[in-house]
Amino acid sequence: MPKPKSTPDEWIKNFPEFIIENNKIFCRVCVKTIQSEKKYNVIQHMKSNTHVERRKKFEISKFKQQTLQESVASTSRQNEQFQFNFDLCRMMVQSNIPFKKLDKGPFQQFLQTHCNRHVPAESTLRKNYLEPVFREVCNKIKQRIGSNYMWFAVDETTDSCGRYVASLILGILKEDIPTKGYVVSCKELSKTNSNSITRFVNESLTSFFLPNAVPTDKILLMISDAAAYMIKAGTNLKIFYEKLIHCTCVAHGLNRIAETIRLEFPVVNKLISNGKKIFVKAPLRVQYFKETFPTIPLPPEPILTRWGTWLEAAFYYSQYINQFEEVVTEFVDAPSQSIRNCIDIFKNKELRQNLAFLKSNYEFVCETITKLEKQGVPLVDSVNMVQKFKEETNSVRGAVGRVVSEKLDNVLNKNTGFGILCDIARVLQGEYVENLNIDSTIIPKFKFAPTTSVDVERSFSNFKNILNDRRRNLTINHLEQLLIIHCFKEED
Structure with missing residues (x-):
């Protein structure tokens, strides 16, 4: 009778380097499973160069004990x-x-x-x-915030993916150092309304201060834009933070004055709108302009969401309107509607007089907005700048001056929080203010209190730089982490 074939369980005992796991032969030296259960294949594997080399290392490591060093x-x-x-x-x-x-x-x-x-x-x-x-980074921000009094700024935007995104900036209020805001939260909102903003602020502050409770008595100031839902959200948050003062962004308010001025000069607005289109994606026109007037910059391209850029464009045309007209008329035969529109506008006799009026009366608008955008401006200086802005606005005579002055009064009267900050600034200047219901020990903390939400706008600029066209797959959680780390600077 033929001798019966041995099973793997029987002959594997002669090969201590191999074991059977889950009915499969496993090499302990190579840490891998042998595909075939035949004895011939196991012997072939043992003769392979890889197994021989690993067996040498395996034998050495088995008997050599690692030293402490x-x-x-x-x-x-x-x-x-x-x-x-x-x-x-x-x-x-x-x-x-x-x-x-x-x-x-x-x-x-x-x-x-x-x-x-x-x-x-x-x-x-x-x-x-x-x-x-x-x-x-979050722990370092917590250390810098410490037990100080605080302010926060909140705003929302729509990102390039169509999501509603809110950002929260948190900073300290101290009488001896200028304030510095830190991005502490950036979340997606399902919708934009007062309830979602209120919930976003509360949840973000709660998460930031964990495992401790939110020091509600230490949060004194809220900065936002003047949207209706933000005003209502500020009212809701005062329920949780009893000392909270809600001030809408002063720079936003002054930009609304610039928008009012723009609407009063439709001819100038039409010139600026068409003038910036002439040189876009037209390298030959740009070259001709630079060769003709090498010392004059190209016409600016104002963006309505960037504060004061329309007025800056108006001042440009007021100074270089003759040179601009000379260049544009050279392209009269070009098939461009914007060129034809500009040539028609040049024929309007009101154009140059309107530009002269703007240049002589409202140049201070852009200067004031730029000064307010700086970080670390003392509250007294910010209030004085707004007061000077109001005086210069009221000094402009004529129908346009009255419309702009009324708009400014309307903007400032609605900003009740800024009115309280103005009273605090008067106290910091040594004046007496009646009916100021604020603890006198807290007033010095407002010495460097911010009046604008430019820190939030800068965080959105950083957010859009991170979420570029080549990085659309980032989740909102990763975007928040990247933004907070990116905006935090060790040297601040």
């Missing part, structure tokens, strides 16, 4: 690699360098050549290091 050196190298990855992640986020740059390319080669470190993959930084860096 080797163990410490190994741990030290791991700590150094972790710190390198951590610092690399923080540097890339703060510099707005996408993690994708770590893929094969010149950036990776540079790091490998000059840092002499293993360069982690993009997914490694995103999954293992972004969260720790984010937590470190």
Whole structure:
């Protein structure tokens, strides 16, 4: 009779490097499963170069005990690699360098050549290091906020993906140093209304101060725009923060004055609207303009959402209207509707007189807005700038001057929070104010109180730089972490 074939359970005992797991033969040296259960295939695997080399290392490591010095050196190298990855992640986020740059390319080669470190993959930084860096930044912001009195600014925008996104800035109020705002939250809103803004502020502050409670008695000032839902949200938040003063952004208000001026001069507005289109994507026209008038800048391209840019364009045309007309008339035969519109506007006799009126009466508008946009401006200086703005606005005579003055009065009267800040500024200047229901020990904290929400606008600019056309797949949670890390600066 033929001898029966032995089963793997029987002959595997003669090969101690192999075991049977889940009815499959497993090589402990190579840490892999052998695809075939035949004895011949196992012998072939044992003769392979890979198995022979790994068996030598396996035998050495089995009998060699690691020394204390080797163990410490190994741990030290791991700590150094972790710190390198951590610092690399923080540097890339703060510099707005996408993690994708770590893929094969010149950036990776540079790091490998000059840092002499293993360069982690993009997914490694995103999954293992972004969260720790984010937590470190949040802890540093908490340390800087400390137990001081605080202000916050809130606003919302629509990002390039069509989402409603709100941003919260938190800063301290101290009498000895200028204030500095920190981005502490950036969330997507399902809709934009007073309830969503109120809930966003409360949840963001609660999350930021965890595990401690929100110090409601320390939050003194809220800055936002003058939208109706923001006014209502400010009223709602006063229920939770009894000392809260809600001031709408003064720079926003002065920009509304600039918008009123724009509406009073439709001829100038039409010139600016068509003038900026003539040189867009027209390199030959730009070249001709620079060759004809090399010392004169090209016509500005005002954007209505950027405060005061329309008036700056009007001042440009007031100074260079003759040169601009000379250049445009050279393109009269070009098939461009904007050129034809400008030529028709040049025939209007009111144009030059309107430009002269704007130049002589409202040049202070842009200057004041620019000054208010600066960080660390003392409250007394901000209030005095607005007061001077009001005096210069009221000094303009004529029908236009009356319309603009009435608009300014309407804007300031609705901003009750700024009225309270004006009273505080008077106290800080040594004046006596009746019926000021604010604790006298708190008043000095408002010395550097902000009156504008420009910090939030800057955070949205950084947000849009991060969420560019090549990074549309970022989740809102990752966007929040990237934004907070990117906006935080160690040297501040």
